[in-house]
Amino acid sequence: MTKPIGEGICVHCLRYVDKLTWDHVFPVSWYPHRTSPGIEMWKMPACHECNHAYGRMEENLLLRLAMCVDPEAPATKEIVQRALRAVDADAGRNYKDKLRRYKKRESILRNISSGDQISSEGIYPQLGERWGRPVDQQSAISVKAESFAKFAEKIVRGIVFIQDGHLIxxxxxxxxxxxxxxxxxxxxxxxxxxxxxxxxxxxxxxxxxxxxxxxxxxxxxxxxxxxxxxxxxxxxxx
Ligand SMILES: [Zn+2]
Incomplete structure (x- = not known):
């Protein structure tokens, strides 16, 4: 994903850099069926720093969203399974990988609240309780509002660039x-x-x-x- 593609302007920070990389407008790990053949992907040129920073933010956001979406819906079933694997130390390939997964899991758990600890404010529209469970069986995870804003901005910059070749x-x-x-x-x-x-x-x-x-x-x-x-x-x- 960070393979250089020559010089030019980064769609995010608008800096002119020697080595641009391809950044996926909709991150690869967010595709519902990553293994489908012939999948179309939107890509835009980005500097290494922006690409890397977005990659981290998107991974964090994805892990949190995966805890909130419908685990049975065709569009999110694989996403939820992949996210659970990503925080499962037992799925790690080696010690370092196991530790990385363990740390991600700890970070997720630190941000989860349950039952009457759950604030009734700031619940993202459409991502609140949709299964009619009693409060004591509900859990919530906190997500930085800024992550949604940054992610949405990225999509918009990408669409405007891909459709019209314009930089905002x-x-x-x-x-x-x-x-x-x-x-x-x-x-x-x-x-x-x-x-x-x-x-x-x-x-x-x-x-x-x-x-x-x-x-x-x-x-x-x-x-x-x-x-x-x-x-x-x-x-x-x-
Ligand atoms: Zn940049």
């Missing part, structure tokens, strides 16, 4: 939102009527509303595994 520079502001079900419903007809769809189903579906006057400006709805949505707007700074 400092003149623009990228704003992330997790909408309530009401807010989501309110925007649904706009996205349905005016949005163009960019999808790698069942992993990710991005619906984009872009005015013709400025292809960097727009609204994006990003749905992951058919289970949760992130919203992003890109506007010119005042």
């Amino acid at each position: 520079d400092d003149r623009y502001q990228i704003v992330f939102a997790a909408l309530t079900p009401e807010g989501d419903r309110e925007l649904d007809s706009s996205f349905r009527d005016h949005g163009s769809i960019h999808a790698l189903e069942p992993g990710i579906v991005v619906t984009r509303i872009a005015p013709e006057s400025d292809p960097c400006v727009g609204a994006f709805r990003i749905e992951v595994w058919g289970q949760f949505r992130m919203f992003v707007t890109v506007q010119l700074r005042a």
